[in-house]
Amino acid sequence: MKAAVELTGVGAALGEFEVLRDVTAQVPCGRQTVVIGPNGGGKSTLMHCLLGQLPHTGRITFDPLKPRLGYVPQRPDFDRFLPLTSGEFLALGLARKPVWLGISGGIKKRIDEALELVKAEKLFKKPLGGLSGGETQRILLAAALLTEPDILILDEPATGVDVYGEQLLCELLDGFKDRFTVIMVSHDLATARAHGDWVICLNRRVVAQGPPLDIFQPGILSATFGLHQGLIFGSEQEPPISSPLVGAA
């Protein structure tokens, strides 16, 4: 397995509190890796280490050595009444020409292409603050795609998104397979199981990693989440593929 990211003994602290300890894991190249774990388990901290926004111990090596990282954050908290269209938002990170002078034809074309890729063609003129959770997520995804990433990092992309929006997002991400590596933080086990190629269970350290079928076993999940996973999987050993909560016994 060719790894796009190798983490060796990575540790990180927020102030005095040690969040990650001795994290050693691989992220397969061109695949979708889902990082799952409980709240406070260090998932987002790990993403910040990958993005170089947080100092860490240990080693993180990328292949290519200096990859372009696209980042889709959890729904950001910004001023919803700020006059700014989605198209202008995408131009902010792309164009040299300031948005108060308008968007040039070439930039508009690139933005249109990115919007088409995330099935958001009609959002160009819509105010950024007026978008739904799912629409915001797709615009942020378009912004990340415009950086032409080698590795795309998504932090809880399903937060504040309805079922349809989440489904659409997963389909879009499936379409990117083999084009670039995707690393997604999620606490939604159904998404991880249905769309992940590789799963890393993180609870301040790596509890397990591997393909979803190996990982989605009650023993591993309860070691990760510290919960009785019978609630999710019922009495069957093999967990259901569709929404596990529906299949609860």
Added chain:
Amino acid sequence: MIFEHLYSALAVFYEPLFMRRAMAALFLLSWAVSGAGVLAVSRRMAFFPDAVGHSVLAGLAAGVVLNLDPQTAVAIFGLLLGLMITFLTRRAKLASDTSLALVFSGAVALGLALISRNPRATAGLTRWLMGDILTVGNEEIAALLVLDIIAYLIFFLFYNRLILSAVFPAGLEKTPWADYLFGAFLAVVSVLAVQVVGVLLATALLVTPAATGRVLAASGRSFFWLALFFSLAAGQLGLWLSRRPEVNTATGATVVLVSLAFLALASLFRKLRGRI
């Protein structure tokens, strides 16, 4: 020479020379303050000019102690304060309103402490408190022109980045210098606004046109231009009204009142438009 040409061209509007100067000064100031206001409002830094304005006291006192020309002392002190607020917001991980409040009160306390030792420092304080657009001279107008050139260089080169970091701070690579540059720029604009309308109203001069633009704008582009339009309109209408015999009020205050009236009308317009 240039000024003479300018003033003779403006003779169409006003006869007294000081009115022509005030007209030119308000016109030039509007270009820089409107864009700075749009950025300050977008980056939730609307109280920044207020904090810088309140450093005037300390600036004047420091000028007396260090034997500096008051204007230079106030400008330097304002600039340092702007950089300090930016530093505190970035480094101490304080919310920008908390760091503004801290620096604001620190500057006033320092000013009062220095003045209690050097009462001479209060000479000319009224001018700073109230502002005085009707006594601007050629030097101030030249300074405003330079400010406009710097402002538009910043708006041209860094506007996108400054708005992006307001909306989406997590997505940016680390570029602290852009924040510091904007902090310094906003401090200088604030000091000049203080000279025109006084400490008490400097914030209104920056923030009100931007707020009016925000009420009406549907895009980032129209936000910028509407703020400029309302800044220019309030400046000129305020100047004209303040010198009408039946009005006869302080020019700075009148400009701010006109600007607020525009904001009220814009809000009403939006409400009515929503109903139709």
